[in-house]
Amino acid sequence: MTSSSQSDFSSRGRVALWAQRNSWRLPRAVRRAAKELMIRGELARADDGLIDDWAKPLVPYDSEAEPSAPDEPPSIPTGALLSSAERHVPSDCVHCLIVTPVLDAGGIDEFVAFLARRLPALAFRVTVMCANTTSPSYVGQLSETLQKEGTTVLVTSPIDGCRWLRANRPDVISAHDPPMWILEAAADARIPVVETLHGIPTPISTDWKHESRRSKFITSFVAVSDFVRRQYLAGNPSFPGHAITTIPNAFNDTHRPLGDRSRARAWLGLKEEFLFLTLGRHTVQKNSYGLVDAFAEVARINPNVHLLIAGRLDDVMYTRQVCVLRDKLPSRARIHLRHSFANPSTLLAAADSFVLNSFFEGWSLACMEALSAGLPVVISEVGGAREQVGTDGSRGFVVANPLGSPEKANWETAGLMRFRPQPNKSELVCAMNAIVAHRHEWSAIRCRLSDSFNEQFNANSCAKRHAEVLLHATLPVCSTKN
Incomplete structure (x- = not known):
């Protein structure tokens, strides 16, 4: 400065x-x-230097030789996921436009990429539109990767986006937190819209006073969990329940190969240290302030434990508060705030456990990736948490929501609680301590946990169910045409 x-x-x-x-x-x-x-x-x-990049390890090296960073997984062309017969997709196949306001490194972004990569194998022609030009930081990592893989990606303004819709008229839109102008333009062009509800509230906020009117532009919804489906119908009871399908999110296992644990830990400077990992944007929703406050208690009991929070810096002011708290703690050298990393598999390979203390989630993809990698998870009670982790302790622990009840969670209530004592702190500390105490048992079953989780949450099944909903949305249009 x-x-x-x-x-x-x-x-x-x-x-x-x-x-x-x-x-x-x-x-x-x-x-x-x-x-x-x-x-x-x-x-x-002023965010320069607020959180660290990946130029240095978590723990300083004890020699001059610095291990090289693990290689990023190569981009996989979309066509590589298709069989030889599927690569010759008929010209009259269903054209799906996937719309998102952000295409960088968040959970919604990852799921947009999941659909863009998987739907072509199910006879869809895919175009991705990033319909937000207010911030260049919203278009980055995943946008570039998808284009390298051969997916058509548009970054457009409302005027140009509407022109594109009129000129190209896709058969169906898969919408992920869409701006209102997209919905209005789709209605004018008589294009059906299937919106995926990634959480309630949405990343911006759900305005229930106007949701009934807004939802008239939507053909059908996909809810990422039954919890999200119930929340939406409670807030907008006029919308027909039969038009909301619950499909838990999956992620691109083809693009997330398991990392080399020894190499990843050496690169981060880790030896016998125990590493808790959080993958999530630096913002109020993820409640890193409450997590750091709880971790201070864990660190007091376990002198060899570290916490790494890595994600996109979305809220500078809030993150400054987290840094102020961190810097007051005796364990400050063991609490690491970092930017997002292009290959999260490296961080998952290095970690011993995943922890997420969010105020609200719809269906955390970061948690899915951690469980797929075989990590035990500690997660607050948010949408999808119990379905992912279970209740028998075999995959980790679901602790109480930091607001006390997940039903109360929204941006306003999270904002009121973000710096106050949170009622789940003692339960969160106990769960994290229990994971550390049994680290060797968890390490021994890591491969088994990974295999069983990947069998239960199959990526192909998720993609096929989304394809079915999108195809069904086109049927009334087709019948009208005929």
Whole structure:
């Protein structure tokens, strides 16, 4: 930072951080003034050096020789997933436009990539549209990867996007948190829309006052868990329940080969250390503040335990609060905040357990990847948690939601609780301690856990079910044409 920005941080910045941390008990007028202070100040934008990149290990090397980073898995052309017969897809096959506002490194982004890679094997022609040009950071890692693999990716404005829809008129749209202009343009062009509900609330927020009207633009929904399906119908009871299908998310096992554990740990500088891993965006939803607070208790009892939180930096102000908390702790050198990593399989291979203390999730793909890699999981009670982890302790533990009840979880309630004592802290600490205490038993069954999980949550089955819903959505259009 420059000297002026450092001065800003020491005065206005510290006031803004204090105001954010105590916003739940401040008068509305004071909260508004503090928010304006954060928006105008450099603090909300100064993210340089806030969290670390991957230029250094978690634990310093004890020699001058630095192990090389594990290789990234090569891009797999979409055609490589098809049989020789399927590669000659008829020109009149179903054209599916997959729409998302973000195509970088998040959970929704990964699932969009999953469909883009899998649907061509099921006789679909796929185009991906990133319908958000407000931030260049929303288009990155996965957009580039899909294009290298041969998938057509469009990054478009509302005006150009509407023109493209009129000119190309796909048979069906698979929507993932779509902007309203996409829904309106699809209705004008009489294109059916199947929206996947990745969670309630959506990444932005669900406006229940207007959802009944908005949902009239939707042909059918896919809910990623029964919990999400129930939440949606409770908020929008006018929508027909038979038009919402529950399909748990899967992920691209073809693009996530298991990493080499010895090499991954050597690269991160790990020897006998126990590593808890969180893969998730740095934002309030993922509740890294509450996780760091709980981990401090785990670290006090277990001096060889580390925590790594890796993900896209979405909320600079919130992440500053996490850093302030971390830096006050005796275990601060064992709490690592990093940017997202292009090959999460490397981090999963190095880790001993996965932990996620989110306020809300629909169906965590990061948790799916961890379980697929054979890691024991500690996860808060969010959508899909019990279906993924189970209740018998064979895959880890589901602890209480940090709000006390997952039914109460939304952006507003999470914002009120984000810096307050959370009711699941003691249960979370106990679960993490139990995983550490039995680390050797978990390590011994890692391959067995991976095999059983991958058999239960099959990627091909997930893709086929989505294909069926998309095809069904086109039937009324086809009958109208005929």
